[in-house]
Amino acid sequence: VACSKSEVVEQPSPLAIGFDSPFIENSTKATDLTTGENGTLQDFGVYGYVEAFGGIIFNNENVSKTGSAWTYANTQYWVAEKPYYFTAIAPASQGGKYTPTEVNAGTINFDNTSANIDLLYAHTPVAAITGPITAQPAPVKFSFNHILSRVKFSFENKMVAENAKITISNVAIKDAYKTGVATITDGKLAS
Numbered sequence: 001v002a003c004s005k006s007e008v009v010e011q012p013s014p015l016a017i018g019f020d021s022p023f024i025e026n027s028t029k030a031t032d033l034t035t036g037e038n039g040t041l042q043d044f045g046v047y048g049y050v051e052a053f054g055g056i057i058f059n060n061e062n063v064s065k066t067g068s069a070w071t072y073a074n075t076q077y078w079v080a081e082k083p084y085y086f087t088a089i090a091p092a093s094q095g096g097k098y099t100p101t102e103v104n105a106g107t108i109n110f111d112n113t114s115a116n117i118d119l120l121y122a123h124t125p126v127a128a129i130t131g132p133i134t135a136q137p138a139p140v141k142f143s144f145n146h147i148l149s150r151v152k153f154s155f156e157n158k159m160v161a162e163n164a165k166i167t168i169s170n171v172a173i174k175d176a177y178k179t180g181v182a183t184i185t186d187g188k189l190a191s
Contacts (some may be wrong), residue, residue, distance in 0.1 A: 014077035018139035019070040025145045044090035049103045051082045062092045083128045088142045090120040104187040111179045119148035123187035
């Protein structure tokens with residue numbers, strides 16, 4: 001009669017991919033972003049790939065701010081020894097439509113006929129994590145760049161006399177594009 005022996009090998013729990021507060025390049029004022037309360041960025045859509053274009057893990061996944069944390073519904077986990085590629089468009093709720101053609105390339109079609117949003121884009125590759133993943137990797141942080149910016153005019157009366165009145169009329173921006181296509185190559189805006 002043979003003895004049977006069973007061994008229990010502890011497996012580390014998978015660690016979820018997280019997102020950190022994004023940085024917005026060349027932001028003039030927080031209130032210029034018409035994307036959420038107090039003009040702050042409230043959500044963005046993420047496209048993510050593990051290792052190659054066929055390894056889709058996020059396809060316009062909505063990442064939104066809940067309190068001070070950035071959360072999403074389709075939880076994905078880090079896998080060791082594999083590189084990741086993340087692209088984000090903001091705001092997700094009314095931003096452009098991204099069509100990826102590679103892990104770091106694609107086109108963004110946008111329609112700004114409402115003329116009230118900033119359209120932002122970011123790309124962040126993450127190098128493969130070597131060895132077993134035993135501690136929570138750093139959250140993915142996006143550095144957004146403007147593709148389309150809202151323009152706002154403000155006029156201030158600096159006349160010395162308190163009762164001086166200035167009337168401004170017929171201010172208009174002419175021939176502004178309301179729709180367009182942006183091309184992304186190697187993770188950067190090409191045109």
